[in-house]
Amino acid sequence: MCNKQPDGELLRVHPPVLLKADDPLYRMPDPDSMGYVFLMPEGPRQINEAGDVFYIKDARVAYHDHSRGYETFLIDGGAVESTLNHKQCVMEKGDLMHIRPGVHHGFHHLVENTIWREVFQEIDMYSSCNQRDILRELRPEILADPEFQASRRKRLGTNYREMPLARVVDKHEISQVRPHGCALRSFCFSGMELGLKVGRWETDGVREIWEFRFPKGTTLEFARPFDSSPLYAVMEGAVQADLFDGMDVYTAQERDFLHIPAYTPHSLTIMEENTRIFAYNVQSELLNALEALHAEFTRRPEQMGNWPWIEQVLREYDCWLTGIKFSGQEVNQ
Ligand SMILES: [Fe+2]
Secondary structure, three states: OEOOOOOOOOOOEOOOOEEOOOOOOEEEEEOOEEEEEEEOOEOOOOEOEEEEEEEOOOOEEEEEEEOOOEEEEEEEEOEEEEEEOOEEEEEEOOOEEEEOOOOOEEEEEOOOOEEEEEEEEOOOHHHHHHHHHHHHHHOHHHHHOHHHHHHHHHHHOEEEOOOOOOEEOOHHHOOOEEOOOOOOEEEEEOOEEEEEEEOHHHOOOOOEEEEEEEOOOOEEEEOOOOOOOOEEEEEEOOEEEEEOOOOEEEEEOOOOEEEOOOOOOEEEEEOOOOEEEEEEEEOOOHHHHHHHHHHHHHHOHHHHHOHHHHHHHHHHOOOOOOEEEEOOEEOOO
């Protein structure tokens, strides 16, 4: 969003807060897929780049690995045969994979319109696809030149390899795959379910990815500004985001993204039963905070009602939650 500013005033450029699944920033058609870009990479670690890709049946992604960057793919419909470090499985709706540098990966789409929900860190997929598309249109002979292809791949850090004779296994046996309903670590407090999908050790220490399921009517308050921009995807149900004490209100439905700008006091309210959201940019050490709370709640259950102490623990781990309400009932007092 870019508005003209009077002379002498700062120009403020913000991506939208609510990113509707059917209203992308860019469409990127390809012969065997249609890409939708929702967010460009942001900050020095190029986080929060988000998009969807719809693949036609039998589309293939050649076996390759990256010398840098992190790819998180959620299969949001259809089915894909995934080969990851010489192991092969079929992934379906709700299955997620997280690919670190050096992990070999290639794909064969088994169903028409198989949907990938992609979130990147240090990949800048948009720029490389955009450059490819410009060359394809204006200078196709350059794009076809093997020497140019080799130098481009080297610059992008992408290394293509021959597809190996892969071993077919259950998807639970592939460490990069987080099947639907599975988490690395799960917690359950007061009806809230929190599952760690990707650990900080898998993002070079930059962030964690969590799946949350909260009861209808739950409100999470982040009343104080903090230095990161949360990115949520609504998987089921609906979430209302209130920014600056209700000055801006957005409601995200299934498949929409919410992107909260840094330093923005806000709250999130769960609007429907069985609402499930993915939090793709958890920069707080939430796993450590929840481990500490879980241990103390087990030892001294009365601490569950001690909000000042809970908030102190959260703050130690850079978690800026300032209160929780369950259907209007506050637990932060
Ligand atoms: Fe890749």
